[in-house]
Amino acid sequence: MSRPDNPAGDDPAPGTGTTPGTGTAPATGTGSDGEPAVGAETGWQQLDRRSIQAGTLTVVGATAGAAVPVAIGLRFSEVSWGWTLFWTLGGTLVATILTGISEWIRFRSTTIRIGDRIEYHFRLGFVSKRSLSRDRVRTVEVTADPAQRLFKVATLRVGTGDQSGDDITFRSIDRRLAEELRVGLLRRSGMTDTGDGRPVGELARFRPGWVRYAPINFWTPALGGIAFGALMQVMGWFNAEAAFLRWFQSLFAGMPLWAEIGLIALGGLVVGAVANLAIFVEGWGNYRLEREPDGSLRVRRGLLVQRSTTFEEKRIRGVSIVEPLGVRLAGAARIDVLATGLRRSDDSKTAEPDTVLPPAPREVARRVAVAILGIEPPAELVPHPPAARRRRYVRAVATVIGVVGGLLLLGCWLTPVITTIGWIALAPVALIALAIARDNYAGLGHTVTDHLLVIRSGSVRRSTEIHYRPGLLGWTLQQSPLQRVSGLVTLQATTAAGDGGLRLPDVGIEQAGGLTRRTADEWTLLVGG
Amino acid sequence: MPSDPRPDAEPDPPRPVHSAVQPDAGAGAAGLRPPREPVDQRCRPWWACQYLALFGTPAVVLGVLGLLIEPARTWLLIPAAVLLVIGVLSAAVAPPVRYRVHRWDVTDDAVYARSGWLWQDWRAAPLSRIQTVDMDRGPLQRMFGLATVTVTTASAKGPVRIEALDHRLAEDLVQRLTRQTEQVSEDDAT
Numbered sequence: 001m002s003r004p005d006n007p008a009g010d011d012p013a014p015g016t017g018t019t020p021g022t023g024t025a026p027a028t029g030t031g032s033d034g035e036p037a038v039g040a041e042t043g044w045q046q047l048d049r050r051s052i053q054a055g056t057l058t059v060v061g062a063t064a065g066a067a068v069p070v071a072i073g074l075r076f077s078e079v080s081w082g083w084t085l086f087w088t089l090g091g092t093l094v095a096t097i098l099t100g101i102s103e104w105i106r107f108r109s110t111t112i113r114i115g116d117r118i119e120y121h122f123r124l125g126f127v128s129k130r131s132l133s134r135d136r137v138r139t140v141e142v143t144a145d146p147a148q149r150l151f152k153v154a155t156l157r158v159g160t161g162d163q164s165g166d167d168i169t170f171r172s173i174d175r176r177l178a179e180e181l182r183v184g185l186l187r188r189s190g191m192t193d194t195g196d197g198r199p200v201g202e203l204a205r206f207r208p209g210w211v212r213y214a215p216i217n218f219w220t221p222a223l224g225g226i227a228f229g230a231l232m233q234v235m236g237w238f239n240a241e242a243a244f245l246r247w248f249q250s251l252f253a254g255m256p257l258w259a260e261i262g263l264i265a266l267g268g269l270v271v272g273a274v275a276n277l278a279i280f281v282e283g284w285g286n287y288r289l290e291r292e293p294d295g296s297l298r299v300r301r302g303l304l305v306q307r308s309t310t311f312e313e314k315r316i317r318g319v320s321i322v323e324p325l326g327v328r329l330a331g332a333a334r335i336d337v338l339a340t341g342l343r344r345s346d347d348s349k350t351a352e353p354d355t356v357l358p359p360a361p362r363e364v365a366r367r368v369a370v371a372i373l374g375i376e377p378p379a380e381l382v383p384h385p386p387a388a389r390r391r392r393y394v395r396a397v398a399t400v401i402g403v404v405g406g407l408l409l410l411g412c413w414l415t416p417v418i419t420t421i422g423w424i425a426l427a428p429v430a431l432i433a434l435a436i437a438r439d440n441y442a443g444l445g446h447t448v449t450d451h452l453l454v455i456r457s458g459s460v461r462r463s464t465e466i467h468y469r470p471g472l473l474g475w476t477l478q479q480s481p482l483q484r485v486s487g488l489v490t491l492q493a494t495t496a497a498g499d500g501g502l503r504l505p506d507v508g509i510e511q512a513g514g515l516t517r518r519t520a521d522e523w524t525l526l527v528g529g
Numbered sequence: 530m531p532s533d534p535r536p537d538a539e540p541d542p543p544r545p546v547h548s549a550v551q552p553d554a555g556a557g558a559a560g561l562r563p564p565r566e567p568v569d570q571r572c573r574p575w576w577a578c579q580y581l582a583l584f585g586t587p588a589v590v591l592g593v594l595g596l597l598i599e600p601a602r603t604w605l606l607i608p609a610a611v612l613l614v615i616g617v618l619s620a621a622v623a624p625p626v627r628y629r630v631h632r633w634d635v636t637d638d639a640v641y642a643r644s645g646w647l648w649q650d651w652r653a654a655p656l657s658r659i660q661t662v663d664m665d666r667g668p669l670q671r672m673f674g675l676a677t678v679t680v681t682t683a684s685a686k687g688p689v690r691i692e693a694l695d696h697r698l699a700e701d702l703v704q705r706l707t708r709q710t711e712q713v714s715e716d717d718a719t
Contacts, residue, residue, distance in 0.1 A: 340683075473658050473684045477561075477651040484649075489561075492686060500685030509561060522639030522655045526562055 044111045044121075050151040051172035052103040057147035059099040063092045069234045076240035076247075112170055114181065118158055120168050130168050136160045137185045138312055138341055139167075139352060142178050145305040154178040154306075158185060160341070186296055186312055199291060203371045204357055204364065206287035206301075213359035214280035215273040216326035223275040224268030284358045289368065297337065297372065299356050309353060315339040317497035318452075318467035319356075319369050325460045333365040334358055337372070338467060338497040354498075369466065373452070377466050381445025381456055387486035388506035389441040396433035403429055436460065446504055446511075448518050453493060455504045465502045471495055475516050475523060491515065561651070564634035564641040571673045572631070572693030573624040578669055580623060584616025633691040635702065637709070640680050642691045652689045658682045659710045664703050666696060678702055 067088040074084045109124040119131040137158050144154040156178045159167035170178075235244045252260045285303035292298055295313030300306070318338040327333065335357035342352045357368050370376050404426050411419025440459035447454050453472060456464040473494045483489060489512050492501040507515065516523035588609045595605030627646040634641040639655045663679045670676060676699035681688040694702065 473682050473687055474652075474654055476686065477649075478645075479649045479651075481647050494682065494684035494687035496683035500687065513561065520653070520655070522636075522641075522653045525634070525636065525639070526564065526641065526651065526653065 044113050047107055047110055047112065047170060048153050048172055048174050049107065050153050051148075052100065052107050054145075054148040054151045054153055054172055055103040055106075056096060056100045057150070058145055060092065060096050061147065063095040067092055069231070070237075073234045073238040073240055076235060076243050077238040078243075079238075112173075118168055118185075120170070132158065132160060132168055134185065138315060140182045140185055140310045141352075142182050142308040143302075143305055144172075144175065148172055148175075149306065156181060182308070182310065183292075186294065186310055199371050200293055202288060202290050204287075204289040204360070204368050206284060207360070210284075210332075210358060210360050211277060211281060213327055213330055213332045215276045216330055216359075217276070217324055220272040220276050221269060222272065224270075224272030227271050227275065228268065280358070287358065289356055291371070297356065299353075307353075311337055311339050311356075315341060315497075316372070317471040317495055318465065319372055320498070321365060321369060321464040321466070323462045323464075325462075327359045328462060331362055332359045333362050334360070335365055335369055335372075338465065338495070340496040342498065373466060373468075375451055377452055377454055378447050378449055381447045381454060382511065384441070384444045384446075384506055384511070385486075385488065385508040387488055387508070388444060389437075391482070391486065391488070391506060392437040392441050393434065396437035400426070400430045400433050444506065446507070446515065448515060453502075453519060455493065455502050457503065457505055467493065467495060467497070467502060469519060471497065472519055474520055476501070477512065477516075493519075563643050563651075564632040566633050568628065568631045568633065568691070568693040569675060569695045569698075570628075571675055571695075573628055575669060575673045575675055575693060576624040576627060577620040578672075580620040581616050582669070584612045584619065588612035588616065631692065633694075635706065640689050640691075640706065642689045644690065644692065652687075654680050654682050654687060654689045656706075656710050656713045658687075659706070662703050662706045662710070664699050670696075676700075678706075680706065 070091075071084050071088050074087065075081075079087075105124065109122055111121045111123075113119040115134075117131050117133050118137070120129070122128040137160065139157075139159040141157040142154050143157070148154055151172075152175045153172035154175045155169060155171040156173055157167050157169045232241060232244075235241045252263070255263075282303050282305070284301050286306070287299075287301040290298045290300070292310075297311040297313070297316065298308065299310075300308045316337055316339050320336045320338055321333050322336055323333045334355060336354045337356050339354060342354055356372070357365060360368075404422050407422030407425065408419055411417070411422055436459050440457075443456055443459055443462045445454075445456045448469070451469055453467045453469055454464065455467075456462065473496060476492045476494060478490045478492070479488075480490075483506070487509050488506045489509055491504045491507050491512055493504070494501050513527040517527050591605050591609035591612070595602050595609060598605065623646055627644075630643060630646055630649060632641075632643045637656075639653050640659070641651075641653045643649060643651045659680055660683060661681045663681070664676050665679065666676045670693075674696055675693050676696040678691045678694060678699050679688055680690075691699075691702075
């Protein structure tokens, strides 16, 4: 059946001359007729046909990757090479065929329409319809894993940025169409250059030197442990744990116990560091942070799976400069954006990533923060009263007593070895706790300028939250009985961004009064004077 | 405050008390002033009932089990007794303290509330930022003629909750707030 051409309508995207290589006959014959044209009113169309191949290839790759530890496990449980190959290759083949069929069925059952509304229909026995008005689109993400890149398709995900809203995912559509939609959906009519002096264009890009900050977090030992645990788990499938452990022990034959433990720990750290590094490089290779002409912030990253997240300018309420302990000691910092309507993680969806700069040298982070905000944040922060420092030291001492005392008690009850460990641990634990307490107090601070509110706190995870003043919704104030005695309060600035509040612990009461009075008129009633 | 006579025989809802608030020991001398209005007096028996229910229910369950199950009797009756004692103590001590701490106020610009007893919690929500105004009445609250008004803003950490208001006062408050926030948003829109 031939359908008449629709006029191109208000096509904002530059003509690329591409008609998406999709099927022309919609599976459901509803909606307006017309050739599917970019950016204009389109009829119902199907996803890109190549998504079948891309989806199948991804699963094949994953299955082949999983086949390797399975093969190792089978070999450890004395299965012959013939049977091993049969099970692994056979399994891969079956997975390929099944995936191919299911992808084809999904392709046939899905239709989409992009016009004033973004619509998605899935019909397979049951019917699932999602639709979203174009003006309500606030978040756009484009991702492409290696298989999708090979076939030049991509996954497009649009959302309203609202807490309960569902996102609509098109997997997969033609890559150029996805890119044009990404630009077109967020552009509002009449939006021109930001014009307020904020730089447009590239703000930051990946530098290979940044990988040195990647393994400095707690994931390094954790991943080492996880790797070992996973290996044991795979062995467990084939009841080969005993054989594997025997082989592992034989590697250390003839070494004293402490050397063996030391080597295993070192090995675990190395494995963890390598894994951490690999995850970082995959996640942040090809990283680029850009500001588009309409003011929105775009983060592109990913070596294998290319990801792209766009934050509309209206959503951005500020930035948060986060310095976890290891990264801070190495002289680096990471930047998360404070944006409204971030998708929370749920069973069915992953949380929207809000990091716009991976751990990078502090000077770079400062420059990028200024570029995002458009204003230079103040360097000096007002410190909090000495009572806050006292509180931290007291807490440190209490922790030391708790930990060492607990060990000593356990030792009296169980075995004197633990008591010895307790005494040995006293000095290092005390030193670390006191050092953290001092550092924590040094990090506490806040300030208010004409346009910004800056709040800094924390030691193990120090974060400096810089928030635009107009976006602040209000304050809440908590005071524990101990704080009442010391004349301190804990403030929380409420905002629509992030998870709703910016916490500032242990502020002096007069400081709290000044802070709330300056930034929230309604607090004048409570603050007095 | 709308004071239209109601057809039923109930007396008028209590008017908010603007003065005669005890000087408050919380939040330090250097000037944090609590909101003006106290909550309804019936909050004390209501909170007492809540504490008794909270601690009494597991105490009763443990006690019954202890009476029925001979061998574990001491192991079950002792925690039951402990819970009962805690419940009675909380019900006796906490409500008057909380009654002194809980305060609220509504002006032309904002809604205020202070709550808590050991930990104090002060909140303010400007009328221009209010998104919803809700009123809840649980079964215990209904028994005492009380209600809770919750005012939310766009922030997840921002809701202002005023507990233990007389329910007619709460209804008036909800209507008044809804009207005022509509007015404010109209002004903003112009």
